[in-house]
Amino acid sequence: MSSLQDRQAAGGTRVVISVDAMGGDRGPAAVVAGISHSAKKNPELDFLLHGNREELDRLVGKRKILDGRCTVIHAEDVVRMDDKPSQVVRHGKSTSMWSALESVRSGDATVAVSCGNTGALMALSMIRLRKLPGVxxxxxxxxxxxxxxxxxxxxxxxxxxxxxxxxxxxxxxxxxxxxxxxxxxxxxxxxxxxxxxxxxxxxxxxxxxxxxxxxxxxxxxxxxxxxxxxxxxxxxxxxxxxxxxxxxxxxxxxxxxxxxxxxxxxxxxxxxxxxxxxxxxxxxxxxxxxxxxxxxxxxxxxxVFLGLNGTVVKSHGSADPTAISAAVKLAFQLARSGFGDRLAARVASAAELAQDDGEQKDHNKT
Amino acid sequence: MSSLQDRQAAGGTRVVISVDAMGGDRGPAAVVAGISHSAKKNPELDFLLHGNREELDRLVGKRKILDGRCTVIHAEDVVRMDDKPSQVVRHGKSTSMWSALESVRSGDATVAVSCGNTGALMALSMIRLRKLPGVxxxxxxxxxxxxxxxxxxxxxxxxxxxxxxxxxxxxxxxxxxxxxxxxxxxxxxxxxxxxxxxxxxxxxxxxxxxxxxxxxxxxxxxxxxxxxxxxxxxxxxxxxxxxxxxxxxxxxxxxxxxxxxxxxxxxxxxxxxxxxxxxxxxxxxxxxxxxxxxxxxxxxxxxVFLGLNGTVVKSHGSADPTAISAAVKLAFQLARSGFGDRLAARVASAAELAQDDGEQKDHNKT
Structure with missing residues (x-):
């Protein structure tokens, strides 16, 4: 797979979003329709799409707008809505959700988007991306x-x-x-x-x-x-x-x-x-x-998951193409504005505030 | 003041509701307008109206429909929205809210209605009406x-x-x-x-x-x-x-x-x-x-406050005449259906259930 660095070298200001294509209630067809819509609206947007390669290749192949802008990354398994977060953390390595987060962890994408199981997504994000210092x-x-x-x-x-x-x-x-x-x-x-x-x-x-x-x-x-x-x-x-x-x-x-x-x-x-x-x-x-x-x-x-080393956008489980496109748009805005770095700086100062406060236990009101 | 017994003897199936006329955001004028509306709709309804006698007599005097159906009971003070419940319990004896609950306690009315401070109304209701056994x-x-x-x-x-x-x-x-x-x-x-x-x-x-x-x-x-x-x-x-x-x-x-x-x-x-x-x-x-x-x-x-010896209907603080009339209608329905007694019977059985359950600590699912 071509890395974010390669893409940026080639495309200048291109933004890469990592998308978990499985796991939503409406399946990968809704996800591919949603990102196609986003691709049309934002020409500087590229995708890493995680899930069943055969199915995704077929769906992406039907959308001309995604030609050359969407890299499919195969993942064998899917996190189901009723999977326990603790089990996904232990046994979920081959899922599309895990894979989507991995692309943010490695720096290949700036933001991840998933419409899967919220509890599992949060648990995996905590383990793989880790909490920001002070959070x-x-x-x-x-x-x-x-x-x-x-x-x-x-x-x-x-x-x-x-x-x-x-x-x-x-x-x-x-x-x-x-x-x-x-x-x-x-x-x-x-x-x-x-x-x-x-x-x-x-x-x-x-x-x-x-x-x-x-x-x-x-x-x-x-x-x-x-x-x-x-x-x-x-x-x-x-x-x-x-x-x-x-x-x-x-x-x-x-x-x-x-x-x-x-x-x-x-x-x-x-x-x-x-x-x-x-x-x-x-x-x-x-x-x-x-x-x-x-x-x-x-x-x-x-x-949006806040407080992690990397930004994760959780879309509704029942998201249709319109909703998925809205989630991708939000991910794009946050990626482009450098939101992750700004938040990290603020939370670092929060950690200091928290420390100050531990020392000042008699919270008198002013 | 004529008691519920007298009224029932005279009127047969008359229902008496005790109303706290003060304490709402819109003052007693909205309350009197609201009960007038209810009086029109429900001819078997009478009121005990608690608050400043002078003001209430003037307001009631303007409404022909309330003639002979509304007894004003003077109360010097008002519970304010920002009064602490604990203070009202200690020093609120001369308030219209206290007085309105007293009419239910004594049996002069079946249900009380107030649009005052919720916390104070609940605290006073607990102290004056007391919790049902088992609640x-x-x-x-x-x-x-x-x-x-x-x-x-x-x-x-x-x-x-x-x-x-x-x-x-x-x-x-x-x-x-x-x-x-x-x-x-x-x-x-x-x-x-x-x-x-x-x-x-x-x-x-x-x-x-x-x-x-x-x-x-x-x-x-x-x-x-x-x-x-x-x-x-x-x-x-x-x-x-x-x-x-x-x-x-x-x-x-x-x-x-x-x-x-x-x-x-x-x-x-x-x-x-x-x-x-x-x-x-x-x-x-x-x-x-x-x-x-x-x-x-x-x-x-x-x-509706549930679990007390007597029924209390809490109306919105910002209730206008339409809203107050809706609260009175609810009070009337509950009074007429003997709801209070039915609930007491059910909660008594709940107390037994609770006792049973204390003994059965290993809650196996069936």
């Missing part, structure tokens, strides 16, 4: 449609780890700050800590401790801290980055998606109700498609 | 619009207590079963336990333990257990009752509400975008209002 728990960050001017908020963690202590939540605030700068172009993001009320005495003990930690480090961290926020602020405009543990974040993410799809379904029923409303729906078509484009979860598909 | 942590249950045939799912706890162990979650399953029978008319509700994945090995230890407990008691409890569910199932049709701790439930509830209101706002913008889409929006008006009626959170306003 205790890596996190998955997503973009969430919001009423803020930038149109989206960042939320993390949405499922890398079901636990997070105060120190972890401070790291999430710092990693979220980096991500908001690179993905949303915000110079001084506003951080909110998710809780069940905005009063400072509410919620679990670790959240009150995290409140003080994050508040104390706001100026070093170059973010603004707005304090506790509630579930309603995730799609709102009180802050730009919502910090929470992976259990709560995952439930919130899926609740929001489920609510949006229920409303979509009810809207469809409402418009099919009477002849008059059917006419209205035809007239409303452009409005509706504008709205759909704005809130369609497929168009902001892609959780 | 460790009372819970707040809400109805959530869903794609199920009954149109709603029950979720609990949405914020009574930020903690819940496996035993508490079993009690929630049983209380949720009672509530689903009374509010949704389901004879054998399907229970789901909220987690970050549906695989049995996922999530926190107490959730895996609760999974086995709830599964083992399904036939005694007269519910069906569908296992772990995810955030997306809250508005979905995999189950009818979603069981979770109050922290997670509260975040999920507010995330869902926030997402719905963001979509509403974007929909409005989409329809205001061009002259054509404005015409469409006029034609679509009936469809939209049908939809709004279906998912408007004000129309299903009212969390």
């Amino acid at each position: 205790n728990r890596p996190a998955i960050a997503i973009l969430w449609p919001s009423s803020n001017p930038q149109g989206f908020n960042v939320m993390l963690d949405v499922g890398a780890d079901i636990r997070a202590d105060a120190q972890d939540l401070l790291q999430y605030a710092l990693m979220g700050t980096s991500y908001a700068r690179n993905a949303l172009d915000l110079t001084r993001p506003r951080i909110g800590l998710l809780n069940v009320g905005t009063e400072e005495h509410k919620g679990r003990a670790e959240l009150r401790e995290a409140h003080d930690l994050i508040e104390n480090h706001a100026s070093d961290g170059a973010y603004e801290f707005v304090g506790f926020v509630e579930g309603g602020d995730i799609p709102g405009k009180r802050c730009d980055v919502i910090v929470t543990d992976g259990f709560t974040g995952n439930v919130a993410l899926k609740t929001g998606e489920g609510t949006a799809s229920l409303i979509g379904q009810l809207l469809k029923e409402a418009f099919a109700y009477s002849p008059l409303s059917r006419i209205a729906s035809v007239l409303a078509l452009t409005s509706m498609s504008r709205l759909k484009k704005r809130i369609d979860p497929r168009r902001v598909n892609g959780g | 460790n942590r009372p819970a707040i249950a809400i109805l959530w619009p869903s794609s199920n045939p009954q149109g709603f799912n029950v979720m609990l706890d949405v914020g009574a207590d930020i903690r819940a162990d496996a035993q508490d979650l079993l009690q929630y399953a049983l209380m949720g079963t009672s509530y689903a029978r009374n509010a949704l008319d389901l004879t054998r509700p399907r229970i789901g336990l909220l987690n970050v994945g549906t695989e049995e090995h996922k999530g926190r230890a107490e959730l895996r333990e609760a999974h086995d407990l709830i599964e083992n008691h399904a036939s005694d409890g007269a519910y069906e257990f569908v296992g772990f569910v995810e955030g997306g199932d809250i508005p979905g049709k995999r189950c009818d009752v979603i069981v979770t701790d109050g922290f997670t439930g509260n975040v999920a509830l507010k995330t869902g509400e926030g997402t719905a209101s963001l979509i509403g706002q974007l929909l409005k913008e989409a329809f205001a975008y061009s002259p054509l889409s404005r015409i469409a929006s006029v034609l679509a008006l009936t469809s939209m209002s049908r939809l709004k009626k279906r998912i408007d959170p004000r129309r299903v306003n009212g969390g």
Whole structure:
């Protein structure tokens, strides 16, 4: 296989993304369709495609746009959605997921994309890419449609780890700050800590401790801290980055998606109700498609694993070509902006902050 | 003040609801407007209205429908949204919230309704009404619009207590079963336990333990257990009752509400975008209002406190007259159906189940 170095020598500013073609609910056909779409939109993009060679060669052969821009790397096995992460770590060496991460580890690609089993992908990423110095728990960050001017908020963690202590939540605030700068172009993001009320005495003990930690480090961290926020602020405009543990974040993410799809379904029923409303729906078509484009979860598909030596974009398991293309677009943006290096620098300073803080145990509020 | 007994003697099947008129964000005017609306709809409904006598007499005097059906009970003080529950318990005796609960305690009313501070209302309810025998942590249950045939799912706890162990979650399953029978008319509700994945090995230890407990008691409890569910199932049709701790439930509830209101706002913008889409929006008006009626959170306003000697309906703090009327309607349904007694009977059996279970520590799966 030709290395990233060769490609860069040949192509100048080319960006190589490593893609796990198997493991998603819709199989490799959806993945190849998705990357073809991305290839059309971004001429400087090349792919390393991991999975069953025979099947992938056939699928790639049908797409002219991928000609010369997609290298297939054979992997015998696939990580299934119900495989236990611990088993994948021990026995998953021949899987397409492992292989896709290996290309980032070796430097052949800058970012990896997979729509496979989240737990396995996180476990493998931790083992193969390793955590950045100073990071205790890596996190998955997503973009969430919001009423803020930038149109989206960042939320993390949405499922890398079901636990997070105060120190972890401070790291999430710092990693979220980096991500908001690179993905949303915000110079001084506003951080909110998710809780069940905005009063400072509410919620679990670790959240009150995290409140003080994050508040104390706001100026070093170059973010603004707005304090506790509630579930309603995730799609709102009180802050730009919502910090929470992976259990709560995952439930919130899926609740929001489920609510949006229920409303979509009810809207469809409402418009099919009477002849008059059917006419209205035809007239409303452009409005509706504008709205759909704005809130369609497929168009902001892609959780990003933060806190590792290398960037991994996790796409939805059920991702269709549109969603896969969105995940690849995100991977491309992050690869091009040098996000990985910037985040590493910030987390290194986070590690110092954490050390400082260990010494200063009586967290007086200022 | 005339007692419930007197009223029942005079009126036959009259139902008396105790209402905290102060403490909501919109003040007593919204509350009086809300109960007037309910009074119109339900002729057998009477009110005990707690708060500042002068202000309430003036507001009630303007509403002919309340003539002879609303007794004002003076309370000097108001519980504020930022009051600490512990302080309200110690010093809140002269508040309208305390007074409203006192009417349930004394038997003058069957159900109390308040749109004040949730934490304080729960703390006061626990102290004044006391927990039902066998209940460790009372819970707040809400109805959530869903794609199920009954149109709603029950979720609990949405914020009574930020903690819940496996035993508490079993009690929630049983209380949720009672509530689903009374509010949704389901004879054998399907229970789901909220987690970050549906695989049995996922999530926190107490959730895996609760999974086995709830599964083992399904036939005694007269519910069906569908296992772990995810955030997306809250508005979905995999189950009818979603069981979770109050922290997670509260975040999920507010995330869902926030997402719905963001979509509403974007929909409005989409329809205001061009002259054509404005015409469409006029034609679509009936469809939209049908939809709004279906998912408007004000129309299903009212969390119910379960597990106490007496029923308390907590309305949103920002409740307007429509929302307050919805909360009163719910209170009325529950009062009329004898829900309190039925729940008590079920929880008594839950206490027995819990005892059985303490003896059977090796929870083998069947």
